[in-house]
Amino acid sequence: MSKDIITYGVIGCGMMGQEHLRNIALLPGARVGAIYEPNELMANAAKAIAPNARLASSIADLLSEESLDCLLVVSPNHMHVDQLAEIASIRPLPVLMEKPLYTSEAQSKQLDALKASYPAPVWVAMEYRYMPPVATFLEQLSRATGEVKMLTIREHRFPFLPKVGDWNRFNRNTGGTLVEKCCHFFDLMRLALQSDPVRVMASAGQEVNHLDETYAGETPDIWDSAYVIVDFASGARAMLELCMYAEGSKFQEELSAVGPSGKIEAFVPGPGRFWPTHLGVPPTAQVIVSPRQPKGPQTVEIPVDPALLEAGDHNGSTFYQHQRFLSVVRGEADTEVTLDDGAWAVRMGLAAQKSAATGQMITL
Known part of the structure; x- marks a missing residue:
C-alpha cells in the first residue's frame, strides 16, 4: 500500500x-x-x-x-x-x-x-517486547548468556486499575490474571527462549486486592499474586513472579537470563505518573550484563523519550509497536507478533490458571 x-x-x-x-x-x-x-x-x-x-x-x-x-x-x-x-x-x-x-x-x-x-x-x-530496556535485553541475550538456560521475570506493581463497567474485576471477562496480565510475560518467554512450552506449574491466589469490593453483589475473583514455572522443549526453564500489591518498588519489571557465558538483567520502571514527586525524577531503566569471565557487571541506562513516556504507561513501547505495525499495513514488513504467538501466550496463561486452581502440573 x-x-x-x-x-x-x-x-x-x-x-x-x-x-x-x-x-x-x-x-x-x-x-x-x-x-x-x-x-x-x-x-x-x-x-x-x-x-x-x-x-x-x-x-x-x-x-x-x-x-x-x-x-x-x-x-x-x-x-x-x-x-x-x-x-x-x-x-x-x-x-x-x-x-x-x-x-x-x-x-x-x-x-x-x-x-x-x-x-x-x-x-x-x-507491547512489552518493544519497551526499550526489554528490546535491548532481547538483542543482547544470546551474546551475554551463550544460550539461555534459566529465565526469570518478576513484576511487582500496582493493583488492577478501575475500568469501564468494572469488567476487569472478574475472571469470566479477563480470562484470569495469568491470562489478562501475564500473557505479556509468557510471550516474552517464548521469544527469549525460541522454544515452545511443554509443562506449566503455578501457585496463585487473591490475597490482598479487591476483597472489600462488590459489584452488583459480587466480590471480584481476580488474583493478585502468583509464581509460575514453565519447562520448554529446548530444556530451558522459566519462572514468573507476580505481585500486584508492590507499587512501592523502584522497578516494576525485572528480567534475568542466565547461560554458560553469563547473565543479563533488565530493570524497567513503572508509569512515571505513579512515581511520588517528593522522590524526585522517576528511575531510568537499566540493563546489566554480568559475564562469568572476566567477572564485572556492566550497567547501561536505557532512557526513553520523555514525549513517549508522557503518551502512555508502557515505556514508549506502544509507539514503537505502532511504527512496526504501520510498516506491515504498507506492505513493507511482515507481522512480528502473529495470531499463533498471541494464542500461545493465552494457552500458557490458561494452563497456569488451571495449575494454580487444581494444584497439578499441566502438560501442553
Missing part, C-alpha cells in the same frame, strides 16, 4: 485505547478516521485526543468509513474474538488486536477458524 497517510479505525477507547490514540498522534503518516466506543464518557475523552475522528454507532458503522486502512481493537478481553469474527464478515482490514487474544478454551476453537480464513494481517499487541 503506497499511501502517505494510514487511517485507523479504533474499536474501544477506554484507558488503554486512549494511550493508543496519544501514540498514533505522535506517528508521522498516521491518523484516526473513526472510533467506536459505546461508553459516552470514554468516547468524549477519545474525541478530545483525536478531534477529527468520526464517532461511529457500531462496528458495522465504523467499517463503513471508506478512508480506513487498518483497525485497532482495544475492547474488553472477552469481546476480541467475536469482534474479529464480525470484522471478518464485513470488511477484513489489517488489525492490531490488543492482548489477550482470547480468554477461554471455547474461544480458541472459534479463533482457529478465523486464523485459517482471515485474509489480512493480524498483529497481537504484545
Whole structure:
C-alpha cells in the first residue's frame, strides 16, 4: 500500500485505547478516521485526543468509513474474538488486536477458524517486547548468556486499575490474571527462549486486592499474586513472579537470563505518573550484563523519550509497536507478533490458571 497517510479505525477507547490514540498522534503518516466506543464518557475523552475522528454507532458503522486502512481493537478481553469474527464478515482490514487474544478454551476453537480464513494481517499487541530496556535485553541475550538456560521475570506493581463497567474485576471477562496480565510475560518467554512450552506449574491466589469490593453483589475473583514455572522443549526453564500489591518498588519489571557465558538483567520502571514527586525524577531503566569471565557487571541506562513516556504507561513501547505495525499495513514488513504467538501466550496463561486452581502440573 503506497499511501502517505494510514487511517485507523479504533474499536474501544477506554484507558488503554486512549494511550493508543496519544501514540498514533505522535506517528508521522498516521491518523484516526473513526472510533467506536459505546461508553459516552470514554468516547468524549477519545474525541478530545483525536478531534477529527468520526464517532461511529457500531462496528458495522465504523467499517463503513471508506478512508480506513487498518483497525485497532482495544475492547474488553472477552469481546476480541467475536469482534474479529464480525470484522471478518464485513470488511477484513489489517488489525492490531490488543492482548489477550482470547480468554477461554471455547474461544480458541472459534479463533482457529478465523486464523485459517482471515485474509489480512493480524498483529497481537504484545507491547512489552518493544519497551526499550526489554528490546535491548532481547538483542543482547544470546551474546551475554551463550544460550539461555534459566529465565526469570518478576513484576511487582500496582493493583488492577478501575475500568469501564468494572469488567476487569472478574475472571469470566479477563480470562484470569495469568491470562489478562501475564500473557505479556509468557510471550516474552517464548521469544527469549525460541522454544515452545511443554509443562506449566503455578501457585496463585487473591490475597490482598479487591476483597472489600462488590459489584452488583459480587466480590471480584481476580488474583493478585502468583509464581509460575514453565519447562520448554529446548530444556530451558522459566519462572514468573507476580505481585500486584508492590507499587512501592523502584522497578516494576525485572528480567534475568542466565547461560554458560553469563547473565543479563533488565530493570524497567513503572508509569512515571505513579512515581511520588517528593522522590524526585522517576528511575531510568537499566540493563546489566554480568559475564562469568572476566567477572564485572556492566550497567547501561536505557532512557526513553520523555514525549513517549508522557503518551502512555508502557515505556514508549506502544509507539514503537505502532511504527512496526504501520510498516506491515504498507506492505513493507511482515507481522512480528502473529495470531499463533498471541494464542500461545493465552494457552500458557490458561494452563497456569488451571495449575494454580487444581494444584497439578499441566502438560501442553
